[in-house]
Amino acid sequence: MAPEKRSSDEAAQEMISQMADAGQENAWDRFEAQLPQCGFGKLGVCCRICAMGPCRISPFGEGPKAGVCGADAETIAARNLVRMIAGGAAAHSDHGRDVAHTFKMAAENDTCDYMIKDELKLREVAARYGISVEGRNTKEIAADLSDVMLSEFGKPDGTLISAAAYPPPARQKVWEEFGVTPRSIDREIVEIMHRTHMGVGADYKNIVKQGIRASLADGWGGSLIATEISDILFGSPWPIRFGVNLGVLDAKQVNIIVHGHEPALSDIIVAVSQEPELVKMAEDKGATGINLSGICCTANEILMRHGIPVAGNFLQQELAIMTGVVEVMLVDVQCIMPALGSLSSCFHTKVITTSPKCKIEGAEHIEFHEDRAMETAREIVTLAIDNFANRKGKGAIPKATERGIAGFTSENIFHHLGGRFRASYRPLNDNIINGRIRGAAGVVGCNNPKQVHDYGHLAMIKELIKNDILVVSTGCSAIAAGKAGLMRPDAAAKYCGPGLCEVCETVGIPPVLHVGSCVDNSRILTILSNVVAEGGLGEDISELPVAGAAPEWMSEKAVSIGMYFVASGVFTIIAEPLPVLGAENLTRYLTEGIEKDLGGKWAFEKDPAKAAHMMIEHIESKRDALGINKAAERKLYDMEDRRALAVE
Ligand code: SF4
Ligand code: MSK
DSSP: OOHHHHBSOHHHHHHHHHHHHTTOOOHHHHHHHHOSOOHHHHHTOEEOSSTTOOEEOOTTSSSOSSOTTOOOHHHHHHHHHHHHHHHHHHHHHHHHHHHHHHHHHHHHOTTOSOOOOOHHHHHHHHHHTTOOOTTOOHHHHHHHHHHHHHHHHHOSSSOOHHHHHSSOHHHHHHHHHHTOOOOOHHHHHHHHHHHTSTTSOOOHHHHHHHHHHHHHHIIIIIHHHHHHHHHHHHOOOOOEEEEESGGGOOTTSEEEEEEESOHHHHHHHHHHTTOHHHHHHHHHTTOSOEEEEEEHHHHHHHHHHHOOOEEEOGGGHHHHHHTSOEEEEEEOSSSOOTHHHHHHTTSSOEEEEOOTTOOOTTSEEOOOOGGGHHHHHHHHHHHHHHHGGGOOSSOOOOOOOEEEEEOOOTTTHHHHHHOTTOOSSHHHHHHHHTTSSOEEEEEOOOOOTTSOBTHHHHHHHHHHHHTTEEEEEOHHHHHHHHHTTTTSTTHHHHHOOHHHHHHHHHHTOOSEEEOOSSTTHHHHHHHHHHHHHHSSSOSSGGGSSEEEEETTOOSHHHHHHHHHHHHTTOEEEESSOOTTTTOHHHHHIIIIIHHHHHSOOEEEOSOHHHHHHHHHHHHHHHHHHHTOOSOOOOOOOOHHHHHHHSOO
């Protein structure tokens, strides 16, 4: 297949051609080799939960209507769906737990390689978690906060503190009445596995209900903990310039790419790769320096805090190795293709796994432990420097790079909208109410070879900003937007409708705001809560003129994210349908009925422009309901009116 049919990114197209010329296989080739993919799996009606199966239900009238145990299509598809949520919520939340352990170590140990970088945020978050902050020092507060947060994963009673501390009260009431207020994080995930075990739940709505509760434990629990602690420990992001795409690699330098999700090691690698002794060592080997860049969400973590360039998003991981100039690709957890192990054996590139949770055939393993973080980071950087001499040939780096601004958070975005002296959400709410900004959309998520790489993100985002919808973005979607120049402030004049353009140009922000990694979708939840709290746009998130989308999703984490947005009251649209279409009632519930229970619902639409218009239609319907679509009448004052207004 022609490279343009695989990716809309020129740098990616160039490397895809090179892989084809070199006879190297990539994700697109492997996808094609899988076709046609299993129809039962796609429709969600294949069950292999017990050894009486695997069972499958034919959705076309012929064939069995139930598995050996009697489970029908609705039960099977619901069980499969919520098990995806369990996988996604587990990944995010385990990430949160790991950062919480590092935080605890920093709080309790004076000689630790980590220290608390944002004391103000520590105090704010601690207060939200009910920890007294008055007259106490940083270490004491941090020690208490880390204990309380760690106990949120497995506490036996009660509900999550954050579920009562962050969302609007009206949202909390919806969850309480529907019975989905999340309890402890691990408990909700475990309960999914129990409820979907052979011979337990067989009522699809009741099965989905537990999926909803676990997704809320992810978004408002595990992911939120990951974001809050990362800000406290590694520093809260601030708007920062960055370079993006494969062209950020530099043939003259030692190239190290970090890839995966967790910031604990990569944040230390940033510091270590700038140490003069190591830079000197690289120069002694003939390099001009050490060039650090990232892929996927580890990239987003160190981009947001240090401005480290981003080499690419999910579907570019193999392409980066193909350039032949990567000395080390350092991976932690999640979204790392097993294919990297065998691909790297054709190059001098060393793929290094660092987590005991993620070992890959063909990769070297250097286990990372937070208590010897600097030491491990130096070992890895030295290994990359030594590997520079093993490079074969000049390599082939595509020229394409773009620049943009990232580093927006729920705390800092609106300092920009409000200006230095009016830091509040008021200007955002006012601009939505007066219609300059029609609403906001979160466009997030992965790449998927079923869609042309990046095209879904870009076509959707461009359609939204053209219609005066402000876009916030995370994960690989944010990287796609950055590569296309949508995170440059001058993108406003080029792509936006007049209202959004005016706001962006006045404040100096791009129309697409990079708010971080996958766990940082929790920042979007916090932004929505803050907009409600500011007033004038209803009492609940479900009343806001907002929508969410994942136009190229592929991972289980995206299902959990989508479900926690729906359960928070947000209309959420994805391209590849959830694997539930073989279960008619379940599909109808997720795309219609669930709205009555929770205020949000799912929609599936592969055409990104069409999907954007469904979001716009939804946003306009929310504006109508809020009564802010009535054009304000302009009163033209004559002299008589002016005299009447004059103060006596
Ligand atoms: Fe088949 Fe039921 Fe076992 Fe699933 S749980 S594999 S439907 S017998
Ligand atoms: S990295 S989950 S491919 S967004 Fe967070 Fe990208 Fe999706 Fe992984």
